[in-house]
Amino acid sequence: xxxxxxxxxxxQGGYPxxxxxxxxxxxxQGGYPxxxxxxxxxxxxxxxxxPPAGGxxPPAGGxxPPQDPGYGQGGQGxxPPxxxGGxxPPxxxxxxxxxxxxxxxxxxxxxxxSWAWNKFTKNALALxxxxxxxxxxxxxxxxxxxxxxxxxxxxxxxxxxxxFTEISTGxxxxxxxxxxxxxxxxxxxxxxxxxxxxxxxxxxxxxxPVDIGSFFKPRNTAQVALAAVLIGVVTAILSLIPFLGSILxxxxxxxxxxxxxxxxxxxxxxxxxxxxxxxTVQRDLGSSILTYVIAFLIGAVGVCLCAVGLxxxxxxxxLLVVYAYRRLSGGQVAPLTP
Numbered sequence: 289x290x291x292x293x294x295x296x297x298x299x300q301g302g303y304p305x306x307x308x309x310x311x312x313x314x315x316x317q318g319g320y321p322x323x324x325x326x327x328x329x330x331x332x333x334x335x336x337x338x339p340p341a342g343g344x345x346p347p348a349g350g351x352x353p354p355q356d357p358g359y360g361q362g363g364q365g366x367x368p369p370x371x372x373g374g375x376x377p378p379x380x381x382x383x384x385x386x387x388x389x390x391x392x393x394x395x396x397x398x399x400x401x402s403w404a405w406n407k408f409t410k411n412a413l414a415l416x417x418x419x420x421x422x423x424x425x426x427x428x429x430x431x432x433x434x435x436x437x438x439x440x441x442x443x444x445x446x447x448x449x450x451x452f453t454e455i456s457t458g459x460x461x462x463x464x465x466x467x468x469x470x471x472x473x474x475x476x477x478x479x480x481x482x483x484x485x486x487x488x489x490x491x492x493x494x495x496x497p498v499d500i501g502s503f504f505k506p507r508n509t510a511q512v513a514l515a516a517v518l519i520g521v522v523t524a525i526l527s528l529i530p531f532l533g534s535i536l537x538x539x540x541x542x543x544x545x546x547x548x549x550x551x552x553x554x555x556x557x558x559x560x561x562x563x564x565x566x567x568t569v570q571r572d573l574g575s576s577i578l579t580y581v582i583a584f585l586i587g588a589v590g591v592c593l594c595a596v597g598l599x600x601x602x603x604x605x606x607l608l609v610v611y612a613y614r615r616l617s618g619g620q621v622a623p624l625t626p
Contacts, residue, residue, distance in 0.1 A: 394615070395572060395575045395612065395615045395616060397575070397578050397579065397582060400579065400582075400608055400611045400612055400615075401582065401608060402624070403607070403611050403621065403624060404604050404605075404607035404608040404611060405604060406624045406625055407492050407607050407622075407625065408600070408603050408604050408607060410625040411492060411498055413500070414488070414498055414499050414500045414502065414503065415488075415503070415603040416599045416600070416603070417500050418484075418485065418488065418500060418503035418504070419485075419598070419599050419602050419603060420599060421504075422481045422485070423595070423598075423599075425477060425481075426474065426477060426478065426481070429470075429473060429474055429477060430470070430474060433466070433469075433470035433473070433474070434470075436466060436470075437463055437466050437467060437470065440459060440462045440463050440466055441455060441459060441463050443459065444456045444458060444459020444460070444462065444463075445459060475513075475516070475517070475520075476513065478516070479509060479512050479513035479516050480506050480509055480513075482512055482516065482548055482552075483506035483507055483508065483509045483512040483548075483552055484503055484504050484505060484506040485503055485606065486507075486548060486549050486552040486553075486606070486610070487502070487503070487505050487506060487507045487552055488502040488503035488505070489549075489603075489606055489607060489610045490549070490552060490553050490610060492607070492610075492622070493610050493611070493614055493619075493621045493622060494622060495622030495623075507552050507555065508551055508552055508555050508556075511551050511555075511556065511557055511558045511561065512548055512551055512552060512558075514558035515547055515548060515551055515558035515561055515562055516548070518558060518559075518562065519540065519544050519547065519562070522540055523537045523540050523541070526540060541580075542569070542576070542577070542580045543565075543566055543569055544562060544565055544566065545565070545569070545576075545579075545580055545583075545609060546564075546565035546566075546568045546569060546576075546609070546612075546613045546616075546617070547561050547562045547564075547565035547566070548561075548565075549565070549609065549610055549613045550564045550565045550568070550613065550617070551565075553613075553619075564617075565613075568613060568616050568617045569616075571616050571617070572616050575612065575616060576612065576616065579608060579609060579612040582608060583605040583606075583608050583609055584605075586601050586604055586605040586608070587601055587602065587605050589601055590602060590605075
């Protein structure tokens with residue numbers, strides 16, 4: 289009998305004759321084990337081979353092979369299929385920059401204090417040196433300013449016959465002007481210090497390595513100064529109200545405690561930063577109050593321990609505020625440093 293002609297692409301038992309031919313689906317030889325013969329009715333993917341014995345043509349439309357419920361599980365011998373295209377790869381590990389708009393993050397005051405203490409201990413040298421330099425600079429400005437004021441007053445004063453000290457009109461005006469200049473210079477330097485200090489603290493919150501120089505790189509200083517002036521003016525006016533002035537000043541400090549970190553972190557104008565800081569407080573009033581009280585108590589303990597205590601208490605309280613700001617505003621903070 290004459291044998292039927294063998295066509296170059298006929299499959300014998302469902303396997304290709306030449307092992308060097310590409311596997312169905314375009315997967316390289318050796319990447320997946322050879323599969324058993326496919327059941328009639330399923331076409332081979334790829335289109336490089338004619339239909340297997342039986343004469344059934346491959347289905348039109350390029351449908352992929354059916355998925356086996358047990359595919360890739362033990363006992364089958366098939367590895368899982370490669371991921372389909374169209375999806376980006378997962379992001380690499382590590383902590384990125386601040387992200388906002390994802391909703392309020394979980395906040396716990398115990399976690400906040402633990403984070404602040406952890407970051408302080410891991411960056412203690414840079415934080416303590418920075419606060420020490422800030423203190424010395426402000427102390428030098430105030431000391432020199434009061435020394436000059438004293439010289440003006442003494443130079444324009446005289447003692448009358450009855451032993452009373454009199455200050456001339458020119459001396460009085462000079463003292464007032466000198467005191468105003470001293471306040472202005474102190475305020476400007478204080479704003480630069482705030483912008484610089486929060487810049488370094490926010491770098492810590494971003495997981496960036498910091499050194500002493502990180503706390504001497506102010507951001508958005510002009511807007512920080514404007515916000516500080518606006519908050520200071522409102523506080524000063526409210527403090528003039530009898531009986532309620534002190535309480536209202538504390539309330540203003542509480543409602544604006546996130547304003548400076550917001551302006552430094554996001555580069556916002558002063559008014560927008562104050563609004564965003566106020567909105568952050570409103571998101572979780574209870575957690576904000578707790579943060580304000582704990583930060584105040586930490587600072588009070590530092591004052592009781594004199595200047596040395598403030599070198600430790602000041603950075604911890606500020607880190608606590610930064611943690612609360614980031615969490616309550618929907619941002620991220622770097623994980624604890626082991």
